[in-house]
Amino acid sequence: MKNKEQAFLAHIESNKGIIHKICKMYMDTADDQQDLFQEIVYQLWKSYDSFQEQSRFSTWMYRVSLNTAIVFFKKERRQLETSDTMPEHLADEEHRTSEKELQLYHFYKAVQQLERLEKALVFYHLENYSHREIADNLGISEGNARVKLNRAKTKLKELIKLQGYEF
Amino acid sequence: MNFDDIQSLWNADDGGRGMVVPDNVEKIKAAHHPVDKIRKNMRHEAWGQLIALIVIGLYGRSMPTEIMSVIYYCLYGVMLAICGYYAYRFYRFYRRLGSSVLSAKEHLYEVYYDIQLHMEMYRLLTYALMMLAFGFVIMYMLMKPGFMHAAGTPVGVWMVFKIAAIFVVFMVLSVIATEVWLKIYYGKYQKEIKKIKDELKEDI
Numbered sequence: 434m435k436n437k438e439q440a441f442l443a444h445i446e447s448n449k450g451i452i453h454k455i456c457k458m459y460m461d462t463a464d465d466q467q468d469l470f471q472e473i474v475y476q477l478w479k480s481y482d483s484f485q486e487q488s489r490f491s492t493w494m495y496r497v498s499l500n501t502a503i504v505f506f507k508k509e510r511r512q513l514e515t516s517d518t519m520p521e522h523l524a525d526e527e528h529r530t531s532e533k534e535l536q537l538y539h540f541y542k543a544v545q546q547l548e549r550l551e552k553a554l555v556f557y558h559l560e561n562y563s564h565r566e567i568a569d570n571l572g573i574s575e576g577n578a579r580v581k582l583n584r585a586k587t588k589l590k591e592l593i594k595l596q597g598y599e600f
Numbered sequence: 601m602n603f604d605d606i607q608s609l610w611n612a613d614d615g616g617r618g619m620v621v622p623d624n625v626e627k628i629k630a631a632h633h634p635v636d637k638i639r640k641n642m643r644h645e646a647w648g649q650l651i652a653l654i655v656i657g658l659y660g661r662s663m664p665t666e667i668m669s670v671i672y673y674c675l676y677g678v679m680l681a682i683c684g685y686y687a688y689r690f691y692r693f694y695r696r697l698g699s700s701v702l703s704a705k706e707h708l709y710e711v712y713y714d715i716q717l718h719m720e721m722y723r724l725l726t727y728a729l730m731m732l733a734f735g736f737v738i739m740y741m742l743m744k745p746g747f748m749h750a751a752g753t754p755v756g757v758w759m760v761f762k763i764a765a766i767f768v769v770f771m772v773l774s775v776i777a778t779e780v781w782l783k784i785y786y787g788k789y790q791k792e793i794k795k796i797k798d799e800l801k802e803d804i
Contacts, residue, residue, distance in 0.1 A: 438624075438625055442621060442622075442623065442625070445621050449615075449621055450614050452615075452619070454610075454615040471628055474622075474628055475628045483701045484701075493701060496704075497701055500704055500707040503704060503707075504708070504793060504796070506792065533609065536605075536609050537613055540610075548796075548799055549796050550704065550796060550799045550800060551799075559606070559607060570703055571705060571800070572705025572706050572800070573705060573800055586603055
């Protein structure tokens, strides 16, 4: 049991970056992202027995993580804390650490406005999944995945433009 | 701007800063998944029902006559049988609920129908107990000292109307209370899941 737990936590440690990316796509505040991160790790642990060593850990992890994120409801007390203002360190030109950081801010802010399934489509696409693989993971037809993905990409670009930002 | 820019931005993001992975899975206490919230509610409801059954069982000792106590405990026995049956069904349902590695669509359908099934079971239990409560009220009225003595005397239309009105109001209030309870605790999740589920519909 202890070995299993340690193996699991080692997997999570080496994949925490990608889990955090999912959290940032689905939640807009740091507290909600932390809550979702905890929830995903909890759901991954609950499902760990279903992980087959012969398949890639990331494939299994993406599926459980996105299933969790799609149906995750943030704590109601935090719903009013959403802010449209840019964090101070990004708004202030002098303290801006890098252009990349500002781009990431605009990217995630735009992604957060997509529908829950559109976020999953964009995620799989950015992780270089084919239309066939995206369709399999979402349980829809390949044609439907292609149409929805194109629509989500267009919407994402428009949302970034609406923020008055261009890469 | 094109999507290649976004792709390179995505690849450059290391993501993991600030996230702390616990050194022990016991430290992870999360329950925001709708199915887990149902499990949590079910645990609370199970305790509430158990306490209610004990209180109702003890109340039977204070019946004014022996015959009323006998009938009361007969009805209580039926109530225990109904509660026992539903407790078993809820327990099986509770054990079955869990995280899955299905596709997003299958997962959404599973969560949606799990919530629906739970709501229907809850509804059935409440209405079964409501009928039992009616039975008890009728028994109480019939067995009340003096009622049988007055059984031969004509009953006024106004009295019949009052009794019928009390039953109807009680029934309507119970139905409203049940539906409000279901809506507050489960309906909001179901509505949200349905909305996401509908996003998956083919639109080619």
